[in-house]
Amino acid sequence: MDATVDVGLQRLNFVRAPDTWVTKLFDYKPFLVFLCLLPSMGLLVVFLTYPLGLGLWLSMTDTTIGQPGHFVGLENFQELMDDPVFWMSVTNTIFYTVVATAGKFTLGLWLALLLNHHIPFKAFIRAIVLLPWIVPTVLSAIAWWWIYSPQFSIVSYVFVDLLHWSDTYFNFLGSPWPARWSLIVANIWRGIPFVAITLLAGLQTISPSLYEAALLDGASGWQKFYRITVPLLMPILAVALTLSVLFTFSDFQLVYAITRGGPFNTTHLMATLAFQRAIPGAQLGEGAAIAVSMIPFLIAATLLCFFGVGRRKWQQGEAND
């Protein structure tokens, strides 16, 4: 609030330029609104709204790189219907999203509750907890790739050579299911900090007097968690869940960096498959069709998270946003 005081004390002398048509124009509100919205709306319309429409159009053409396509109707989608790799990418994406989100929110909530205690070096711990979220995903994914190395995996070393729990080194990325789980673990690792810090902010808005009242009423720890913490956390949980589901569903970087969709196209997500078909495979139309197929899922997931969880926001009367 120092700045406020400054403005209050400092005498700002507004030198009014003589009223020319230019100054009049700049005080004409509709013009000013137009001017202020022009850069952002210009960028968003040209590079976001238009490409969204263009993507829909491309998905109905047979465009390849370097060759403008012709309208082919729903042919791309019909081909995808009979494409086992596409269907596997759909089920992979759904599985990946559901499991990774569940993991992130369970562990993230737990971490948030732990950080909500009075602990020494709290600010420092909170700061380093966010690191996995700050560091470029591809770079930490490369670290995970190295951790999942078939010959030199540190995890295998610990389990085989130190603990002797297993005889052979794990082949994390060599077969479909271990590879999928490995990707999910890396995704959960990257997502925990965001969930934890967001929910921690939510936890800190809950008034301690509620817990004191519950204590006087003889509530147990679990009851306090279930009846006070969870309902009051719901609004912020809904927003965090929506964003998390959305970005997990459309994830590209982790999978591209760690498995590139392999082994034998069994770990492709829809985004990586779209990339593979469109850019290295040059089939822009087909890639666009895969990307467009993500849209209904994204809309459904967003609505489900936001209204499914966020509904409670107005049930409890006073919203805390």
Added chain:
Amino acid sequence: MTDTTVEAIAAPTTDAPERLSWDSGVKRMVLVYLPLALFLIVLLFPFYWMTVTAFKPDAEMYDYKTYSPFWVHSPTLHNIYVLLFETNYPQWLITTMGIAVASTFLSVFSSVLAAYAIERLRFKGAQHFGLAIYLAYLVPPSILFIPLATLIFQFGLFDNPIALILTYPTFLVPFCTWLLIGYFKSIPYELEECALIDGASRLQILRRITLPLAVPGLISAGIFAFTLSWNEFIYALAFIQSTDKKTVPVAILTELVTGDVYQWGSLMAGSLLGSVPVAIIYSFFVEYYVSSMTGAVKE
């Protein structure tokens, strides 16, 4: 979470039953510190492993029997030397930095104006613009990159860093605008009304009152935009082809991963160096970061 309040109440009373305090001490150790330590180990281990590998000579890196893999016995700068002098890594760093700075300025500039218009000019339909920007934030880059690639090609910007400077705002502008709207809301409108009465024009108000007060918000928006563009991957992968114009994340994955034998030392050194700029910025502004992150989500 079980007993924060219990302790808050119990702490000042020194004559609490001894059993209770012992009990809560052990309980706290098991329920709070132990899981917290596990979380920290798991969350930080990949970075430790990255760092350790980056400084290991090849002999140690692939021989776990003779050398314990958990630390470096004879640290070497060889991997970093290779990276800096035998690859285009410095060039990639400069390119990434330039793209990140340029797209950050472009995005923060457009976002400030947009947020000011939506939050402060109070025109009819401002809420709809706010909602549209929020929705724009929900459009993931992975459904946009294919049509954007054709668009970039038509503009003749393919394989040109300007393509990235222009496309990064698609996710930076919604985020920054959202953050700044929240920030402008916290500045009392009365200050602007006073200035209006004193005869200031709208642009004078923005420049001399609102912006100076919004500096913390601008810093938050700036560092977020910078980190997000530094981390961006899919557009940089799709729109840039020549080796010397690639950004760090893309270059490490496409240029350093060659053939069947991976140079893990250089890969880890590259990842480490590529993370450092973001980590430094983060460490300077960590409070802005945490508060605006939670603030933006709460809005």
